[in-house]
Amino acid sequence: MKNCPCGLPAAYRDCCGRLHDGQVKAGTAEQLMRSRYSAYAKRLAAYLRETWHPSTRPERIDFERGLEWTGLTIERAEGGSPFHxxxxxxxxxxxxxxxxxxxxxxxxxxxxxxGAWVYVDGKVE
Known part of the structure; x- marks a missing residue:
C-alpha cells in the first residue's frame, strides 16, 4: 500500500484518489488543497482545471520536466469548513x-x- 502524496497516513486510493476519480468532492478547503497537491504530484491536469475557479483558471496546465513533488506541510487553514x-x-x-x-x-x-470547493488564487511567499 502506497501512502497518498498529500502526506496523510492513508493509501492514495482511500485518500486523494477518491477525489481524483470523482467518488467524492472535497469537504473542506484543506482537503481540496491536499488533493490538488496530489494532482500536481501525479500530473492530473484535468482534475486541477476542474477544481480551479473559472475566473482564474488557466487555459492549460503545463508540468515542468524533471520536477518531482516530494512532500506537503500545511502551515495553517482558516475558514474553508462546511460552514464557510x-x-x-x-x-x-x-x-x-x-x-x-x-x-x-x-x-x-x-x-x-x-456547491464545491475550488481554488481561486495564491500568493507565493
Missing amino acids: TEGTVEFRARFHQRGAEGEMHEISRFTRYD
Whole structure:
C-alpha cells in the first residue's frame, strides 16, 4: 500500500484518489488543497482545471520536466469548513528538480462555486 502524496497516513486510493476519480468532492478547503497537491504530484491536469475557479483558471496546465513533488506541510487553514464559503490554506510544498531540493511556500484562497470547493488564487511567499 502506497501512502497518498498529500502526506496523510492513508493509501492514495482511500485518500486523494477518491477525489481524483470523482467518488467524492472535497469537504473542506484543506482537503481540496491536499488533493490538488496530489494532482500536481501525479500530473492530473484535468482534475486541477476542474477544481480551479473559472475566473482564474488557466487555459492549460503545463508540468515542468524533471520536477518531482516530494512532500506537503500545511502551515495553517482558516475558514474553508462546511460552514464557510471561503477559506485560506497556507502550505509548503517540497520538490526535487535537476539534482536540487526546493520548497514552494504559498497562501492559497478557496471559495465555494456551484456547491464545491475550488481554488481561486495564491500568493507565493
